[in-house]
Amino acid sequence: MSACKDKDPRINGIKTTIRVVPDFPKPGIMFQDITPLFLQPKAFKDSIDIFIERYQGKNISVVAGIEARGFIFGPSIALAIGAKFVPLRKPKKLPGEVISEEYILEYGRDCLEMHVGAVEPGERALVVDDLIATGGTLCAAMNLLERVGAEVVECACVIELPDLKGRERLNGKPLYVLVEAY
């Protein structure tokens, strides 16, 4: 579901901050740069508020944020809804015992890690990232949480690239985004 379909008046203010940078990280890619959103305190706060309004009072005890831009959104949501924040990181960043989930990239593989013991069976979790493209990273994140017995309630992103069909890759898990980019 996309919030812009709900005609929330805050969405436009958020959408107009997103900057497209051509040929980044490589030629042919139109990169959706969310950093200008953080330079507009009202728009940034609105984006967080929309997520908080959606998830408060839903018994969500875990917000998992995907390194690194998921770290910018996730903690504020977690703090407001009274949930733990769990960082999901690239390999070898988290100290101590971790579980790893490998996932496929366009060329090659990557790996996402979560701390053992951060999440308990039966907890209800949200996964947060700035953007969903192919959905590979979000899938890996969901797998990590489900492997330890948590229930992933929803994935939340600011931006979706619908042409890359990430939503379908989530295997029926709900996805909530604020802005669709084509």
Place this chain on the structure above:
Amino acid sequence: MMRSISLNFSNLSPRFGAPFRGRLCPSIAVAAAPISVHSHRNHSQSFRISVPPVSCSVQHQKMASDDGHDPRIGRISSAIRVIPDFPKPGILFQDITTLLLDTKAFRDTIDLFVERYKDKNISVVAGIEARGFIFGPPIALAIGAKFVPMRKPNKLPGKVISEEYALEYGTDVMEMHVGAVEAGECALVVDDLIATGGTLCAAIRLLERVGVQVVECACVIELPELQGRKRLGDKPLFVLVS
């Protein structure tokens, strides 16, 4: 009342390499000059000296409890986990991820920073990748400032300025977007921890190169033996746990 004193904080923090018990009495420390100074000790006296504001300086604020020792700090300190031999043998890694699992302690951490920095004309909170991204945005949102990510090379799209800085072996580079901040703005630099201060110094230089005034550096944890505070020179440092 204005006077300058030299502070000798009782060093209750672990020596680098010794076990951390998490029950110490952390110090709330601000560099002695030029803005404000507060000493926490394990006795009744607390010294508080402040100087009048200079453009956007941070004045010291009264702490929650009478003897100057904020009651929230103990829980924050206890929530930090120490992992031995990470990322390499001999290093005791201060892991804040356990703090993020304690909703009250995480909330208190942010509140302590917000109480210190709100209404101080700070328009920029710069957070250092990646753990500075966890603490910086909630502070920025609460005080109505912009959040500016300071990143490793080739992560920020578009035009950036870069600052090289020394590591133990070799160098690294930190980048900031061109145009994110404007000359004359007042900024805070946030990271989870200050060790040698190299990364914080690079962040300060990036901001100062574009004409921003860095008001203070704010970290959850300081490793005092590594003398990062000294490396920041005249830039004040505020930490919750030492």
